[in-house]
Amino acid sequence: MPANLPPEAKAKLAKYSDAKSIEEKIQALEEFLSAVPKHKGTENIRQWARRRLAELREELESRRRRRGGGGPRIFIEKAGAAQVVLVGPPNVGKSSLLQSLTNARAQVAPYPFSTTRPVPGMLQYEDIQFQLVDTPPLVLDQPDSPVNNRVIGLVRNADAVIIVVSLASDDPAGDLVRVLKFLEERGIVVTPQKGIVRVKKDRSQTGIRVILRGRMVGFTEDDLRRLLGQYRIYNAVVEIEGDVTLEDVEESLFSTRMYKPAVIAITHPRAKGARRKALRLKKVILEGVPVLVGDARSGRGFERLGEILFKTLRIIRIYTKQPNKEPDPNPLVLRVGATVIDAAKRIHKDLARKFKYAKIWGPSAKYPGQRVGASHVLADRDILEIHAD
Ligand SMILES: Nc1nc2c(ncn2[C@@H]2O[C@H](COP(=O)(O)OP(=O)(O)O)[C@@H](O)[C@H]2O)c(=O)[nH]1
Ligand SMILES: [Mg+2]
Structure with missing residues (x-):
């Protein structure tokens, strides 16, 4: 810190x-x-x-x-609702998962290091898609290997990670512990956080605007301004979710630690000694991190991956509509806690500026077509009609 x-x-x-x-x-x-x-x-x-x-x-x-x-190209341009990278040691079934769950054709091979560059593929979940990205394997016995730096770069840039471990390994529990330790050392935290803070510098914003969806623990907006001023941040939007301290804010500025939603995928369910290894694995799995067990080649056991990613990423879908028209079937994807004005901004800057009121149908509406203001909090599957000047 x-x-x-x-x-x-x-x-x-x-x-x-x-x-x-x-x-x-x-x-x-x-x-x-x-x-x-x-x-x-x-x-x-x-x-x-x-x-x-x-x-x-x-x-x-x-x-x-x-x-x-x-x-080799290192970064993969994001597509779909979120980018999710598959990480883990060699030969655990990362490429197989990409193949069985998406439309992509990754290189699957029974020898290590057959995947040398990241490969993307799209996983369908209801009416949205997640972009899964296969990566080169982590070299856990050489933490400072350049390959690891590349994988970490991909993880930082992604919205979530799937940590893949195989029951065919001699020591899957040890593998998982090493992957978690490696991520942790690189400042990537995969357990759900009490509080999350995001500071977005924004020149179009005058001063510091706080969007509070949680609590500022032990500090005021003035303290926040003073802290940001020390780092020469004068125009920014600060989003606070859950319980956040001033130290959390400071830490978030330089992402010395960064929360990354994660899912653990356990493969090779029929490997020799799988039951015994799975029991040991269970002991090292982190609280709050969802786990799926299945066969990476067929995808059996991973059917709920889309649903779990959706929950873990804490996102919602909003269908926009024009007056007297049907809603757009392609939803906007926003974070849990997003408000009507966040949706307006996503559609167009001007729309947010000229916003007058909105009408809502769906889970967050008290009744169909309820008239709401800019700060109304949206829910998954809401239908939103924005009225502007
Ligand atoms: N039986 C079985 N074999 C698997 C499973 N996952 C991967 N494999 C095999 O293990 C080898 C390595 O898989 P691959 O997907 O290339 O692993 P990667 O190095 O993590 O990308 C291949 O021969 C796969 O067919 C699984 O869940 N069950
Ligand atoms: Mg591979």
């Missing part, structure tokens, strides 16, 4: 988060590392900065290779 960082170190972090290019980010982090005093209280943030630097250098390097002649 940025525990009592000197002002110049904070300024460097501000520079880092303002940086547009990878080169600028690398420079700002290097400067940060030389500005931060070395003691126990700054250990975590220094470790975060060093790892982030390694990842950025890796990304820069691979861009250069790509420019030089088409090396």
